[in-house]
Amino acid sequence: MIAYTPTTNLGLDYGWDGQALTDGNVAIYSLGGGSKLGIQARPAFDPVDEVPMEYKVSIAGSYSISLDHFDGVFLQGQQIYLRDNLLNVVHNLESPYGFITDAGTISGRFDVIYAEPLSTDDPVFDANSIIVYKQDTAINISTGNTDMKSVAIYDTRGRLLYISDNINAAQTSVTTLHTQEQMLIVQVTTVGGVKASRKIVF
Incomplete structure (x- = not known):
C-alpha cells in the first residue's frame, strides 16, 4: 500500500509505515526511508511523486502486477502508472x-508514477534487455519490446550449439537443445542488427 497524508513524510513514520513481508516465493513492495515497505505513508499527494519499487521472485517466468483497490484522490480520476525502466515502458494500471x-x-526496474510522460526515448538494447530462463526442458528468451532477428547459443569454448534465424518476435523458446548441465552463452541479434549476450546454466 502507498498512502498519502499531510501528517507523514518520506522517511520512516512509526505507526504508519509497515515493513514488507518477503519470505514467500513472490513479493513486491515499495522502498522508502532505507527500508522495504509493505505499507508506505508519504506526504500530501503530489502528482509528480515517484515511488521506487522492488520485487522478489524465486522462479523465473511470467508475472503480472495489478492494483487491488483505491481510495481518496484515486477515486476521483487520478491515474496510476507503472514505469518499467528496463523496457522503457509506462503502463496505466487500470489493467x-x-x-x-x-x-x-530485482531493484530499479519499476517505479509507481502518476503523470504519463509526453514522450520516451528509444531504449538502448544491451545484455540487460535480455531475459533468459530455463523452464522444464526449454530455454525461454525475451527481449521486451525489441524484436529479435536471430538467436545463437554457444558453449563456453565458443562452439555453436544452436541457431535460429528470422524470428521477428520479442519472445522465443528453444526446445531442441539437449546438453549436459553446463554454462551456455545466448547471443541475440535484433532486427536492427544489434547483438547482446546473456549466460545461462542449462
Missing part, C-alpha cells in the same frame, strides 16, 4: 501489467 523476469530480488 494488469504482464512482464517476464529472471529469478531473484
Whole structure:
C-alpha cells in the first residue's frame, strides 16, 4: 500500500509505515526511508511523486502486477502508472501489467508514477534487455519490446550449439537443445542488427 497524508513524510513514520513481508516465493513492495515497505505513508499527494519499487521472485517466468483497490484522490480520476525502466515502458494500471523476469530480488526496474510522460526515448538494447530462463526442458528468451532477428547459443569454448534465424518476435523458446548441465552463452541479434549476450546454466 502507498498512502498519502499531510501528517507523514518520506522517511520512516512509526505507526504508519509497515515493513514488507518477503519470505514467500513472490513479493513486491515499495522502498522508502532505507527500508522495504509493505505499507508506505508519504506526504500530501503530489502528482509528480515517484515511488521506487522492488520485487522478489524465486522462479523465473511470467508475472503480472495489478492494483487491488483505491481510495481518496484515486477515486476521483487520478491515474496510476507503472514505469518499467528496463523496457522503457509506462503502463496505466487500470489493467494488469504482464512482464517476464529472471529469478531473484530485482531493484530499479519499476517505479509507481502518476503523470504519463509526453514522450520516451528509444531504449538502448544491451545484455540487460535480455531475459533468459530455463523452464522444464526449454530455454525461454525475451527481449521486451525489441524484436529479435536471430538467436545463437554457444558453449563456453565458443562452439555453436544452436541457431535460429528470422524470428521477428520479442519472445522465443528453444526446445531442441539437449546438453549436459553446463554454462551456455545466448547471443541475440535484433532486427536492427544489434547483438547482446546473456549466460545461462542449462
